[in-house]
Amino acid sequence: MILNSQKIDILEEDLSVETIKNIMPKKYHELIDETEDLVVKRIYESKRIEWGKGKVISIGDAAHSITPHLAQGAAQGAIDASFLAKSIKEGKELILALKQRDSLLQKIKLESHLNKRRFQMGYPLSMLRNLFLRLYKPKYNWLFNSKYES
Numbered sequence: 574m575i576l577n578s579q580k581i582d583i584l585e586e587d588l589s590v591e592t593i594k595n596i597m598p599k600k601y602h603e604l605i606d607e608t609e610d611l612v613v614k615r616i617y618e619s620k621r622i623e624w625g626k627g628k629v630i631s632i633g634d635a636a637h638s639i640t641p642h643l644a645q646g647a648a649q650g651a652i653d654a655s656f657l658a659k660s661i662k663e664g665k666e667l668i669l670a671l672k673q674r675d676s677l678l679q680k681i682k683l684e685s686h687l688n689k690r691r692f693q694m695g696y697p698l699s700m701l702r703n704l705f706l707r708l709y710k711p712k713y714n715w716l717f718n719s720k721y722e723s
Contacts, residue, residue: 588613616640618686622678624671632657636671637678642688645681 594605622637624630633650660670694702
């Protein structure tokens with residue numbers, strides 16, 4: 574279960590199973606009662622991409638953390654590694670080569686951020702969102718068939 578911290582302002586030390594029951598609809602109470610341990614994880618976004626400095630190159634979340642709302646964190650780390658291997662093979666300046674990925678990564682980060690907003694909408698906006706998704710069926714070809722992959 575994901576609680577959007579922008580909608581529900583609860584201090585971490587005050588967060589408990591009972592607190593969650595008080596803010597969630599009753600239809601979830603039985604599921605919540607079955608919860609043994611409460612695990613709280615904060616999600617942070619980095620604002621800029623840092624590919625490294627000197628002889629150190631960062632890839633994946635170390636270079637560009639992506640929130641989980643598009644399920645791309647590990648995938649983009651693997652693409653970074655592949656892109657880096659291809660750049661080494663072609664003798665490219667590594668930091669400059671990785672910066673070529675910046676525009677795609679910015680688009681992915683933006684889409685992930687938008688998904689956070691889309692999928693945490695309350696009623697009645699959630700009904701409009703669901704109707705839109707059924708009718709429009711957004712395509713993510715730009716994400717899965719990227720020219721930035723090797």
